[in-house]
């Protein structure tokens with residue numbers, strides 16, 4: 001594997017004409033469709049809450065610690081059963097900013113001695129974890145009572161079901177277990193008149209990337225600007241001959257958004273591995289004298305060429321947010337266009353961050369700027 005890691009300080013601003021490989025740019029810019037960011041209701045400013053629920057020993061604390069505290073999966077074997085709510089503030093980047101509540105399995109939060117409105121009454125997601133290696137009939141019963149009661153309190157809450165510990169199942173068994181759990185859960189809801197309650201199912205394990213991928217989807221459903229970012233990524237890949245592009249939170253390695261082509265687990269894992277390499281190399285070779293400032297910063301960029309003709313392209317586009325692209329080596333010949341277009345994307349993201357921080361009455365000015373910015377993308381012809 002050949003890699004070429006560099007920190008590029010020459011492209012800090014969109015207006016900077018000093019682009020790499022500038023001869024590769026076409027003479028004129030092609031104008032693209034107008035895309036508007038989502039409107040920003042007041043609710044957007046409320047920090048969402050993600051609740052981890054499920055029976056005892058289903059794996060709630062392990063998930064929280066592996067995804068957000070970088071605990072090694074085999075260390076979770078020694079975790080003790082929790083008997084109180086564990087709250088954590090997850091605040092990595094503009095889009096990964098929420099409260100994570102790990103609720104112990106043995107407590108009934110709908111008991112009158114609890115104020116269930118306080119727990120379930122806010123914007124967020126309820127993740128119910130089912131141990132797929134155990135008999136799941138009791139878990140399904142608990143899932144039903146939990147989601148229906150939570151739905152009565154807050155109809156906007158998003159429900160996610162993690163069919164967890166699937167590392168212990170064969171491929172056939174995984175599919176059969178998912179089908180069975182899905183069918184039973186949906187039938188139970190339908191029998192009790194909750195057809196409008198939607199559950200999203202994910203197969204997960206802390207021993208591979210599936211838990212990160214599932215958590216990525218949970219976070220995406222809570223992101224107001226997701227359609228806008230997906231549109232930007234679609235524009236980026238179609239104008240730059242990129243096969244797949246992800247916007248990553250580099251701390252947790254969750255992807256905040258991707259283009260509209262299907263996600264395959266291998267590509268996702270490859271990009272996660274690249275993030276690890278970039279961070280590790282930055283720490284080994286890039287720590288400055290004061291040790292406070294790592295070389296890994298908002299201008300970090302990297303290219304890795306694999307010996308099967310695939311190129312991985314990484315560039316920071318915000319605080320701990322990075323675009324990671326997969327493309328063919330032949331298409332990487334005109335690297336300048338890709339760099340230029342990623343910088344356009346970064347500029348659009350920066351304007352989005354400003355938009356998110358501005359008050360509602362200033363919205364129109366910023367959305368106009370974003371539209372102008374995306375019009376400037378180069379087209380690879």
Ligand SMILES: Nc1nc2c(ncn2[C@@H]2O[C@H](COP(=O)(O)OP(=O)(O)OP(=O)(O)O)[C@@H](O)[C@H]2O)c(=O)[nH]1
Nearest residue numbers: 057058059060061062076077081082105165205206
């Ligand atoms: N094989 C396998 N084991 C897992 C996985 N996730 C968690 N475990 C194990 O499951 C056991 C229970 O995990 P915990 O995270 O303590 O479960 P919990 O739901 O927080 O339990 P309570 O605190 O009692 O509510 C531990 O031994 C973990 O190592 C997984 O994906 N695969």
